[in-house]
Amino acid sequence: MSRDFSYKIAQSLQDTMMHTALSRASLYFDLSRTWAFADLPNKDALKRRARQIKEFSIEHLDELIAQLRESVIRHGGHFYLAPTAQTANDYVLKLVRARNVKKAVKSKSMVTEEIELNKHLESAGVEVIETDLGERIIQLAGERPFHITGPAIHKPREAVGKLFAEKLGVPYTNDPYELTKIARASLRQSYLEADLGITGANFAVAQTGTFLVITNEGNARLTMTLPKVHVIITGIEKIVPTLADALVLLKLLPRSATGQKLTSYVSLVTPTSPPAPPRHGEGSLPPSLLGKGARGLGHDREVHVIVVDNGRSRMRADAQFREALYCIRCGSCMNICPAFRSVGGHVYAGQTYMGVIGAIWTAFVDHNGQGDLARARELASLCMTCGLCAQECPVQIDLPWRNAQLLSRANEHLGRTPTDRLKSFAYRKLLPNRKRLARAVRAWQLGARVGLPKIVHAILTRTDEDLAHGIEIVQSHQFAQKFLHERLAELLAHNPQGAQHRVGYFVSCGMDLLYPSAGAATIKILQHNGCAVRCAEKHICCGAPAFYYGDELAAKNLARLNIEILEKLDADVIISDEATCSGFVKSYPKLLKDDPTYAQRAEKLSQRIRELSEFLSQIELNPFQPLSEIVTYHAPCHLVRTQKLGEKPLELLRKIPGLQIRELEKSDHCCGGAGTYSTIHHKISLKILEDELERLKATGAQTLMTPCSACMIQHQYGCRRQNLGIQTVHLSELLARAWGIV
Numbered sequence: 020m021s022r023d024f025s026y027k028i029a030q031s032l033q034d035t036m037m038h039t040a041l042s043r044a045s046l047y048f049d050l051s052r053t054w055a056f057a058d059l060p061n062k063d064a065l066k067r068r069a070r071q072i073k074e075f076s077i078e079h080l081d082e083l084i085a086q087l088r089e090s091v092i093r094h095g096g097h098f099y100l101a102p103t104a105q106t107a108n109d110y111v112l113k114l115v116r117a118r119n120v121k122k123a124v125k126s127k128s129m130v131t132e133e134i135e136l137n138k139h140l141e142s143a144g145v146e147v148i149e150t151d152l153g154e155r156i157i158q159l160a161g162e163r164p165f166h167i168t169g170p171a172i173h174k175p176r177e178a179v180g181k182l183f184a185e186k187l188g189v190p191y192t193n194d195p196y197e198l199t200k201i202a203r204a205s206l207r208q209s210y211l212e213a214d215l216g217i218t219g220a221n222f223a224v225a226q227t228g229t230f231l232v233i234t235n236e237g238n239a240r241l242t243m244t245l246p247k248v249h250v251i252i253t254g255i256e257k258i259v260p261t262l263a264d265a266l267v268l269l270k271l272l273p274r275s276a277t278g279q280k281l282t283s284y285v286s287l288v289t290p291t292s293p294p295a296p297p298r299h300g301e302g303s304l305p306p307s308l309l310g311k312g313a314r315g316l317g318h319d320r321e322v323h324v325i326v327v328d329n330g331r332s333r334m335r336a337d338a339q340f341r342e343a344l345y346c347i348r349c350g351s352c353m354n355i356c357p358a359f360r361s362v363g364g365h366v367y368a369g370q371t372y373m374g375v376i377g378a379i380w381t382a383f384v385d386h387n388g389q390g391d392l393a394r395a396r397e398l399a400s401l402c403m404t405c406g407l408c409a410q411e412c413p414v415q416i417d418l419p420w421r422n423a424q425l426l427s428r429a430n431e432h433l434g435r436t437p438t439d440r441l442k443s444f445a446y447r448k449l450l451p452n453r454k455r456l457a458r459a460v461r462a463w464q465l466g467a468r469v470g471l472p473k474i475v476h477a478i479l480t481r482t483d484e485d486l487a488h489g490i491e492i493v494q495s496h497q498f499a500q501k502f503l504h505e506r507l508a509e510l511l512a513h514n515p516q517g518a519q520h521r522v523g524y525f526v527s528c529g530m531d532l533l534y535p536s537a538g539a540a541t542i543k544i545l546q547h548n549g550c551a552v553r554c555a556e557k558h559i560c561c562g563a564p565a566f567y568y569g570d571e572l573a574a575k576n577l578a579r580l581n582i583e584i585l586e587k588l589d590a591d592v593i594i595s596d597e598a599t600c601s602g603f604v605k606s607y608p609k610l611l612k613d614d615p616t617y618a619q620r621a622e623k624l625s626q627r628i629r630e631l632s633e634f635l636s637q638i639e640l641n642p643f644q645p646l647s648e649i650v651t652y653h654a655p656c657h658l659v660r661t662q663k664l665g666e667k668p669l670e671l672l673r674k675i676p677g678l679q680i681r682e683l684e685k686s687d688h689c690c691g692g693a694g695t696y697s698t699i700h701h702k703i704s705l706k707i708l709e710d711e712l713e714r715l716k717a718t719g720a721q722t723l724m725t726p727c728s729a730c731m732i733q734h735q736y737g738c739r740r741q742n743l744g745i746q747t748v749h750l751s752e753l754l755a756r757a758w759g760i761v
């Protein structure tokens with residue numbers, strides 16, 4: 020991670036004004052999105068339909084580009100397919116020179132940000148006025164957009180008032196109504212003076228040559244109609260076959276973006292004048308239009324359509340990242356993202372697109388369509404794979420999965436950082452061999468007796484602050500004297516006679532080495548409820564840490580080993596009490612889909628694996644004894660989103676007489692633990708943890724239950740740091756107490 024990037028993260032975490040504005044905006048987005056989707060009877064079916072439209076469009080992109088070109092020219096517009104950012108800019112520059120353009124108005128368009136059109140126009144002596152209020156604010160402030168749909172959401176109205184007073188010479192006000200009036204008055208004259216209007220397009224309809232542009236301010240309509248020349252610039256991925264397809268996507272876009280059922284303005288533009296000129300070669304302007312006095316020929320208006328490739332074709336040809344082209348730029352993945360909410364959009368400064376989707380796009384479109392993998396890796400490192408974004412995405416892009424693959428791709432191509440090399444050593448050498456891993460932990464424990472972790476921590480504080488923080492967390496954890504795998508024989512000897520179920524138990528690294536009593540409780544409660552439990556001969560990591568933190572090769576290796584080991588386990592189902600492990604084993608078919616030897620076997624294993632609470636909800640249970648405790652529940656990301664089982668542990672708790680369950684606000688949001696995230700971005704991890712602890716305190720609970728060792732470590736660490744006196748337990752420990760088998 021570059022110093023500049025770390026510095027920006029640190030700065031943004033301290034930017035209280037930005038956080039105030041961002042939390043107001045986030046709250047608004049959360050509430051309005053829920054409201055806007057409430058009247059859609061089958062949101063998921065609509066999302067699936069939207070996804071199909073995008074899949075079809077990208078699959079048939081070459082035909083659709085040709086069809087759009089035909090449609091645009093047929094109606095009298097000009098069409099140019101720009102291979103790169105540079106060629107798109109060159110086309111516009113030729114046009115402005117030919118038309119002697121001095122002033123241009125522009126409505127919001129991310130593609131023009133991507134190709135840095137303003138910079139090019141300004142260097143050619145053209146004054147460019149942004150007409151979207153948010154864009155105008157950041158233009159006056161000399162900044163880049165903070166967010167793809169809310170470019171100025173980081174600026175509270177007080178800051179906007181000061182900016183307007185300084186740049187527009189108006190009296191200071193922080194009244195939003197007055198501020199909008201000032202912006203409107205200052206823009207009105209520009210529309211009348213401009214020789215050129217530039218808009219983007221949310222969707223381009225190949226069949227009719229129609230472009231859909233949505234706004235809330237009506238500025239795009241003025242931009243495209245008042246100046247004589249209108250340039251539409253959009254990406255090739257915005258093309259869809261028919262208007263009906265565009266309207267399906269339109270049902271989702273404003274709902275996901277701003278929480279509106281529809282934006283105030285939806286403009287459908289089909290370039291219709293002047294009469295169709297003869298076809299011309301792509302990349303050059305038609306001589307009739309470049310000639311002197313073209314307007315004098317009676318062509319009152321002209322429309323130029325530029326569709327930009329700039330790396331998109333490479334993305335399309337890439338099986339792993341093709342689906343990033345399905346993005347409809349709603350921005351909801353950013354609105355919901357805990358990392359984005361912590362650091363904001365300017366940490367991505369210099370990049371046009373933000374969040375995970377922005378990381379992928381950076382890898383392809385930056386540097387004139389060549390991509391910037393190094394920068395993309397930094398952006399991807401911000402993701403803690405919580406899956407909130409994928410849940411919101413209207414076109415169902417598997418964002419955390421793609422993010423992990425991007426990290427792996429970057430690590431393979433660019434080489435690993437020293438910290439990543441250390442982690443890969445663990446993924447490849449320690450995690451496939453539990454005994455070796457256990458020896459490493461024992462060595463750590465021995466070292467701890469002579470203060471070794473403190474020395475390592477002190478050295479790392481100077482070289483890798485994030486890794487040092489990881490050491491601090493591990494150092495504060497009390498490892499068990501006896502690991503779970505060392506107790507298995509004794510525990511399994513208590514299998515009930517005449518058991519109703521033959522179940523396997525997946526011994527995760529977390530339960531084995533960090534929380535053996537929770538693992539033991541799992542075995543005991545299964546036995547207590549009529550299960551004969553058996554374990555595999557070997558126990559290894561499921562592969563999730565390796566995969567999500569950028570070593571796909573190691574993850575695949577671990578997945579194959581697990582398949583081989585667990586295939587031999589004589590059990591009907593295999594139970595895991597680690598939400599991450601059960602979630603990841605269920606994802607093996609996706610991980611190994613191209614592996615002819617393992618794809619089917621992965622599928623079979625994924626059908627045998629059960630998360631603990633999922634399994635307990637499927638069998639008849641013994642009655643619980645009363646438990647007098649006040650408990651709250653944190654739902655691990657990989658339980659709620661990867662497996663959609665977030666309610667299952669709660670259903671079990673509700674059966675325990677006397678147990679008081681207090682609801683934890685945002686109980687399904689990431690706690691910032693995310694495996695080893697704190698060794699990558701410890702300041703972000705801490706910020707998220709602190710927010711979680713505030714909510715936890717508000718519950719008044721004595722006990723926090725969460726069925727995931729990474730979440731347990733994070734919460735225990737946080738509670739210790741703040742001296743909260745709240746104990747963190749695993750579901751199995753709480754259930755064991757309620758069954759009186761501790």
Ligand code: SF4
Nearest residue numbers: 356402403405406408
């Ligand atoms: S998975 Fe979570 S942390 Fe990662 S981008 Fe999505 S919302 Fe953000």
Ligand code: SF4
Nearest residue numbers: 346347349350352412
């Ligand atoms: S990735 Fe999905 S959620 Fe994010 S901006 Fe694109 S469409 Fe919206």
